[in-house]
Amino acid sequence: MKVLLIGSGGREHALAWKIAQSPLLNELYAAPGNPGISDHATLVALNVEDHAAVIAFAKEKAIDFVVVGPEAPLVAGLADDLRAAGIATFGPSKAAAQLEGSKGFTKDLCARYDIPTGAYQRFKSAEPAKGYVRAQGAPIVIKADGLAAGKGVTVAMTEAEALAAIDDCFDGAFGAAGAEVVVEAFLDGEEASFFCLSDGKTALALATAQDHKRVGDGDTGPNTGGMGAYSPAPVMTPAMVERTMKEIIEPTISGMAKDGNPFSGVFFAGLMITAKGPELIEYNVRFGDPECQVLMMRLKSDLLPILYATATGTLDKVEAEWRDDAALTVVLASKGYPGAYDKNTPIAHIPEASEEAKVFHAGTALKDGGLVATGGRVLNVTALGKTVTEAQARAYAMTDKVEWENGFCRRDIGWQAVAREKV
Ligand code: AMP
Ligand code: GLY
Numbered sequence: 001m002k003v004l005l006i007g008s009g010g011r012e013h014a015l016a017w018k019i020a021q022s023p024l025l026n027e028l029y030a031a032p033g034n035p036g037i038s039d040h041a042t043l044v045a046l047n048v049e050d051h052a053a054v055i056a057f058a059k060e061k062a063i064d065f066v067v068v069g070p071e072a073p074l075v076a077g078l079a080d081d082l083r084a085a086g087i088a089t090f091g092p093s094k095a096a097a098q099l100e101g102s103k104g105f106t107k108d109l110c111a112r113y114d115i116p117t118g119a120y121q122r123f124k125s126a127e128p129a130k131g132y133v134r135a136q137g138a139p140i141v142i143k144a145d146g147l148a149a150g151k152g153v154t155v156a157m158t159e160a161e162a163l164a165a166i167d168d169c170f171d172g173a174f175g176a177a178g179a180e181v182v183v184e185a186f187l188d189g190e191e192a193s194f195f196c197l198s199d200g201k202t203a204l205a206l207a208t209a210q211d212h213k214r215v216g217d218g219d220t221g222p223n224t225g226g227m228g229a230y231s232p233a234p235v236m237t238p239a240m241v242e243r244t245m246k247e248i249i250e251p252t253i254s255g256m257a258k259d260g261n262p263f264s265g266v267f268f269a270g271l272m273i274t275a276k277g278p279e280l281i282e283y284n285v286r287f288g289d290p291e292c293q294v295l296m297m298r299l300k301s302d303l304l305p306i307l308y309a310t311a312t313g314t315l316d317k318v319e320a321e322w323r324d325d326a327a328l329t330v331v332l333a334s335k336g337y338p339g340a341y342d343k344n345t346p347i348a349h350i351p352e353a354s355e356e357a358k359v360f361h362a363g364t365a366l367k368d369g370g371l372v373a374t375g376g377r378v379l380n381v382t383a384l385g386k387t388v389t390e391a392q393a394r395a396y397a398m399t400d401k402v403e404w405e406n407g408f409c410r411r412d413i414g415w416q417a418v419a420r421e422k423v
Contacts, residue, residue: 003302004058005030005041006048006078007069010331010362010380011289013397014296015069015303016040019362023305029061030273036361037373047326048073051081058087065308066090071286074265075101075147077262090311092285096256099283101265103182104145113255115248117280118185126170129181133162139186144169146177153267155186187281189274192233193245193291196269197306198253199315200262204306205245206320207298208236209291210417215338224338228413230328230388231294234420235273244271244278252283264310272421293360293382294327328391328414329382329401331362332407337376345406347371350379357383357398373406388417 001024005016013036020028020040031046031054032038047052058066066082067075068091077094091097098105118141123129133140142165144152150176156162161182168423195206211229215221236244249267254303256263267399268284269293287295296303300321334341344367350359360382363375381399385391392414399409 001064002027003068004063007291008032008034010228010360011287011292012069013037013282013360018296018303024304034361034365035364055085055236088306088311092263095261096263097285099337100285103143113251115251118187120182120184125182126166129166130163132183134251141184141186143182144174145180148174148177157175163211180370187272187274187279189272190235192236194269196249198263199310199313200264202315203249204315206296207231208233213373215408226290226330227410229291229294230414269322290329293329294382297327297382297384298323320341325384326388326391327384328395330378330395330409330413331377332379332409333377334373335406336409343374344372347404349403351398351401357394387421388414389421
């Protein structure tokens with residue numbers, strides 16, 4: 001099979017690494033890719049916003065299958081255009097990608113199909129939203145409707161904070177994403193991420209993960225795209241996974257199909273495990289970054305036929321086998337992230353991969369023959385272990401061998417799981 005992978009982050013490096021191990025693979029291209037991905041794929045300098053150019057490239061190289069990593073091209077309809085050109089594609093249609101692209105869309109789906117989630121209302125202007133907040137009281141959650149790079153959510157512990165967040169949204173803090181606002185009940189519990197494939201009819205549960213969104217140790221400081229993650233998530237017991245499939249995933253698949261938006265791709269469900277059980281916080285329609293890195297380390301099966309089955313409606317014919325081991329990833333970021341940071345700082349050394357540990361590239365580039373950091377999140381040091389404690393020790397031992405002066409990381413990724421394992 002000839003495969004084209006779209007994207008350039010740590011998630012795509014993990015996907016490329018795993019796809020490259022498939023005996024079914026003849027050739028792997030990545031657009032635009034990164035220096036880590038170039039170990040496994042031929043990089044192509046395509047502008048992925050130019051769908052015609054992507055299609056022309058795929059035709060020229062006789063690509064059999066395109067895997068779309070990030071959400072932006074999905075929300076822009078790249079998967080629709082590729083499929084219309086007769087190219088099998090992993091990733092949902094533009095219409096189905098609204099599950100991530102519009103929080104209001106997802107909340108309405110939950111209401112229609114009885115999917116457990118926080119009570120909510122949608123607003124197109126500030127005054128009625130504020131009225132609702134005053135009536136409900138704090139804590140309460142304010143969300144910009146559209147894609148806001150993970151920054152459009154305010155969990156307001158006071159009414160004043162909630163009112164200010166509403167003003168921020170309608171004053172344009174999140175651009176067009178904030179033109180509509182969802183106000184949602186605060187859910188109390190432990191968070192977990194659940195990954196599940198669907199081809200529009202069948203579901204294949206993958207695995208669970210937990211991430212660390214805050215920049216600082218002890219889960220403090222501003223939110224980021226994720227400073228680390230581990231899998232599995234201890235709170236997602238087999239019974240909880242079963243309830244999630246039945247109460248959340250299955251009604252989503254049948255509801256989306258009924259509404260004329262069949263979903264094909266990966267559900268990345270953000271869950272709150274409350275006293276009542278699993279409740280949906282949000283859907284993403286692509287693998288998590290860095291959650292994908294820990295999932296790929298744990299996946300024993302060949303990834304390529306699983307993704308292909310998802311894209312071609314034959315998911316009932318495949319299975320996914322997982323290692324019992326835990327996996328944990330530590331994100332190395334540029335000093336200053338998630339605020340301003342220097343670009344093109346030199347990375348002097350990245351340790352060699354072993355069976356149990358590997359560094360994925362997220363925001364790197366080659367400049368004058370040397371490796372430099374170009375992004376906020378730059379490297380993902382990922383390790384396996386019999387326990388989260390062991391995976392954590394291995395990941396930090398490798399992290400300490402990375403030579404990059406402008407880098408920093410959290411030192412406590414996986415702390416909840418490690419504390420649990422001590423008991
Ligand atoms: P989201 O971008 O929707 O995943 O929200 C970002 C983060 O805000 C989540 O990971 C949760 O930690 C928190 N959050 C979102 N919605 C709620 C809610 N209804 N109750 C409590 N926390 C929430
Ligand atoms: N790590 C969170 C995300 O990929 O959205």
